[in-house]
Amino acid sequence: MNRFRIAVHITPRRGILDPQGKTVADALHSLGFPSVRDVHVGRHIVVELEAGDKKAAEQSTREMCERLLANPVTEDYEIASVEAA
Amino acid sequence: MKFGIVTFPGSNCDYDAYQAVVEQLGEEAVYLWHKDHDLQKSDVIILPGGFSYGDYLRAGAIARFSPVMQDVSAFAKRGGPVLAICNGFQIACEAGLLPGALLRNASLKYICEFVRLRVETNDTLFTNRYEVGAHMRVPIAHGDGRYTADEATLDKLECEGRVVFRYAGGPADADEWWSPNGSMRAIAGIVNDAGNVLGMMPHPERAVDPLLGSDDGLGVFESVLARVAV
DSSP states (O other), X not given: OEEEEEEEEEEEOTTSOOHHHHHHHHHHHHTXXXXXXXXXXXXXXXXXXXXXXXXXXXXXXXXXIIIIISOTTTEEEEXXXXXXX | OEEEEEEOTTBOSHHHHHHIIIIIIOOEEEEEEXXXXXXXXXXEEXXXXXXXXXXXXXXXXXXXXXXXXXXXXXXXXXXXXXXXXXXXXXXXXXXXXXXXXXXXXXTSSOEEEEEEEEEOOOXXXXXXXXXXXXXXXXXEEESSOEEEOOXXXXXXXXXXXXXXXXXXXXXXXXXXXXXTTOOGGGEEEXXXXXXXXXXXXXXXXXXXXXXXXXXXXXXXXXXXXXXXXX
């Protein structure tokens, strides 16, 4: 077994009201970044786990996302990176 | 009748629910520990308000995997009445007992205040003691109460008469929808398709005595008592 470090991004699903993202976007506008069109605030989760190979590590993390890490009703997730730890 | 009130680490309305049942309703209540697999032969289960597991990850996301929740889910699937209040509503949604999710209030602020609710249906286990269209004065106390579901789910809830409570009391018209937390279609409470699980963000257990500012919430408990034969 090898140890992997997997990063997951979880963001509010597009189309669902994201008041936190909107507030940050408004703040960026007042800071002088008028080009900002939209901001989404989500979570970044890092999981360290043992797995046979990279693919198995990713598969296992996907299952964690489906069952716990992301809410399937309101959030999307993506595996941002899988690295040997 | 025996009410079983689940205590999770971080529950803080379990005692309020106990008081409402024992002191105001005059029925029996027991606490159910989250680590046990024992519903103690309760006739009704209450998932109380609070901040179970510190609301880590998402409100209710961890609590749904508590040992006791397996038994509560099985109880609900057998048709057992479950009253899920505030954090309990969040847990019930996470557990898939109710559709949708409760997201951060649109204002991003925690809201603790009395609100006006409108009873949308009295054809439920939990509202048969109310008139349809009746107004209730009941407190809310939450940071994550914005009911959210896709349009198809919302339409289905409405068509099937499963929207039980709406926030009402717009500035112009007391009957107008008005959502303090940004809930879609001003939804404050819903039931599952079988009608035995009620989830609501407002706290009926905190409105059971005029001394508390209102006793409009007592009818929820009286309704269950009236309908569930023991």
